[in-house]
Amino acid sequence: MLKTPLEKWIASKVSQKSSEENLDQIDLRSYQLEQLKRTVDYARSESPFYRQILNGLPSECLRNLEDIGQFPFTTSDHLQGRGAEFLCVSQSEIERVVTLRIPGSETIIRRLYFTANEVEQTVDFFHHGMSTLVEAGQKVLILMPGERPDTVGDLLVRALARMGVEGIVYGFVQDVAHALREIDRLNIDVLVGIPTQALSLARHDDCAFVRLGRIKSVLLSSDYVSPAIVGELKRVWGCRVFNHYGSTEMGFGGGVECQALHGYHMREADLYFEIVDPQTGKIQQYGQPGEIVFTTLTRRAMPLIRYRTGDLSKFLPEPCPCGSMLRRLDRVRGRISDFVRLGTNHWLGTPDLDDTLFAIPGLLDYRAVLNDCNHHDQLDMVIDVGSQQSEGLLNNFRHALMETKVLKNAIDDGSVSLGSVIFGSLNPSETSAFKRSVNDHRGEAKKR
Numbered sequence: 001m002l003k004t005p006l007e008k009w010i011a012s013k014v015s016q017k018s019s020e021e022n023l024d025q026i027d028l029r030s031y032q033l034e035q036l037k038r039t040v041d042y043a044r045s046e047s048p049f050y051r052q053i054l055n056g057l058p059s060e061c062l063r064n065l066e067d068i069g070q071f072p073f074t075t076s077d078h079l080q081g082r083g084a085e086f087l088c089v090s091q092s093e094i095e096r097v098v099t100l101r102i103p104g105s106e107t108i109i110r111r112l113y114f115t116a117n118e119v120e121q122t123v124d125f126f127h128h129g130m131s132t133l134v135e136a137g138q139k140v141l142i143l144m145p146g147e148r149p150d151t152v153g154d155l156l157v158r159a160l161a162r163m164g165v166e167g168i169v170y171g172f173v174q175d176v177a178h179a180l181r182e183i184d185r186l187n188i189d190v191l192v193g194i195p196t197q198a199l200s201l202a203r204h205d206d207c208a209f210v211r212l213g214r215i216k217s218v219l220l221s222s223d224y225v226s227p228a229i230v231g232e233l234k235r236v237w238g239c240r241v242f243n244h245y246g247s248t249e250m251g252f253g254g255g256v257e258c259q260a261l262h263g264y265h266m267r268e269a270d271l272y273f274e275i276v277d278p279q280t281g282k283i284q285q286y287g288q289p290g291e292i293v294f295t296t297l298t299r300r301a302m303p304l305i306r307y308r309t310g311d312l313s314k315f316l317p318e319p320c321p322c323g324s325m326l327r328r329l330d331r332v333r334g335r336i337s338d339f340v341r342l343g344t345n346h347w348l349g350t351p352d353l354d355d356t357l358f359a360i361p362g363l364l365d366y367r368a369v370l371n372d373c374n375h376h377d378q379l380d381m382v383i384d385v386g387s388q389q390s391e392g393l394l395n396n397f398r399h400a401l402m403e404t405k406v407l408k409n410a411i412d413d414g415s416v417s418l419g420s421v422i423f424g425s426l427n428p429s430e431t432s433a434f435k436r437s438v439n440d441h442r443g444e445a446k447k448r
C-alpha cells in the first residue's frame with residue numbers, strides 16, 4: 001500500500017532539513033505551534049476584525065498547541081457581510097475572490113479572499129493529493145464546475161497537468177446518458193464528483209456504456225458520503241472510492257484519503273485542526289467526536305483563527321495502515337445543520353436517511369421535507385428512481401423509512417408521522433449542487 005504522498009509533501013513544507021524519513025510528530029507540532037503564533041500576531045496586527053476580538057490575547061499565550069483553546073472562535077456569521085474586515089493585504093494582492101450566495105438567490109453569505117500564492121498552495125495540495133489515486137497518462141473527468149479561472153475544476157485541471165494527467169471539466173451532470181457516453185468516448189479512468197451524481201451514473205440504464213474496469217477510481221467530495229453509495233460504485237465499476245474533505249474557507253482542499261480508504265490525511269502544514277464539543281466549545285479528547293474547527297497556518301490574505309466548520313467528525317487514534325505518521329480525520333458524519341429535531345430529543349439528519357435509502361437498488365436521489373400538518377410534524381418524501389417506478393419499490397422505501405432508527409423511535413413516541421412517500425423526478429444538477437439536508441418547513445417555533 002502506498003503511503004500517503006501528503007506526508008512527503010508536508011515534510012518538505014515543514015522543514016527544509018526534514019525529508020520523508022525524518023518528519024515526526026515533534027517536528028510537525030513545533031512547526032504548527034510556530035505558525036499558529038505567527039498567524040495570531042499577523043491577524044491581530046493586520047485585520048480589523050481580529051484586532052478587536054484578540055484584544056488582550058497575544059501569541060505569548062500559546063505555549064503549546066492546546067492553548068489555542070483560550071482563543072475565541074470565528075464563525076460563518078462573523079464572515080457574513082464583513083469579509084473586508086478580515087482582509088490583511090491590499091486589494092491589489094488579491095488573486096481570487098470567492099463569493100458564496102444563498103442557493104438560488106443573489107444574497108451574499110460570505111466572501112473569501114486569496115492571494116496568488118494561496119491559490120498556488122491549493123493547486124499544490126491537489127497535485128500531491130491526487131497522486132494517491134491517479135497516475136501519469138490517465139484521464140480524469142471532473143463532474144464539478146471549472147469553466148472559469150481558479151474555480152475548483154480549473155485548479156484541479158492545473159494540478160493534474162503537473163503529473164502528466166489530463167483533467168477534463170464536465171461540470172455538474174444534467175444529462176446522465178450524455179455523461180456516460182463521454183466517459184466511454186474520452187476513455188476516462190477516474191471520476192471526481194459529488195456522491196449522488198456519481199451514483200446517478202452508476203445506476204443509469206445506460207451504465208453498460210462504461211465497461212467494468214474502465215473506471216479505476218472515483219474521488220467523492222462532500223459533507224457526508226454514505227457507505228451505501230460507496231458500496232454501489234465499487235459493485236458497479238469495480239473501482240476504488242476515495243473521499244476528499246474541504247471547503248471554500250479552507251481554500252477548497254482540506255484532506256484526502258490514502259489507499260487505506262479509511263479517513264483523510266489532512267493538509268497539516270497549511271491548516272491546524274481541532275475537534276470541539278459543539279455545545280460547550282471545549283476541545284474534545286483525542287478520538288472523541290465533535291465539530292471540526294481549523295486555523296489557517298500559512299494564509300496572508302484572510303487568515304482564519306479557530307473557524308467553526310459545522311462539520312462532524314473525530315480523529316482516528318490508531319496508526320494508519322499506510323504507515324504515515326500524519327493524523328487521520330474520520331470521514332465527516334454530516335453537518336450539524338443537517339440534523340433537524342423531532343419531538344424533544346430525536347435528531348434526524350441526511351446521513352441517517354442516506355444510509356438506509358441509498359442501499360435500496362434503483363434510488364438516484366430523494367428529497368425529505370418536514371411539514372407542520374395540523375400542529376403535528378410530518379415527514380414527506382419524494383423518491384427519484386428514474387424509470388423504475390413500481391408499487392413494490394415504493395413499499396420498500398416506506399418500509400426502509402420506518403426502519404430508520406431515529407425516525408422509527410420518533411414515530412413510535414408520536415413525535416412525527418410519515419406522510420406522503422411518492423415518486424418524482426429531481427433535477428440532478430439542482431439537488432446535488434447544493435448542500436443536501438432535510439428541508440424543514442415547520443413553523444419557526446418548532447425548529448431547534
Ligand SMILES: [Zn+2]
Binds near residue numbers: 320323
Ligand atoms: Zn494513510
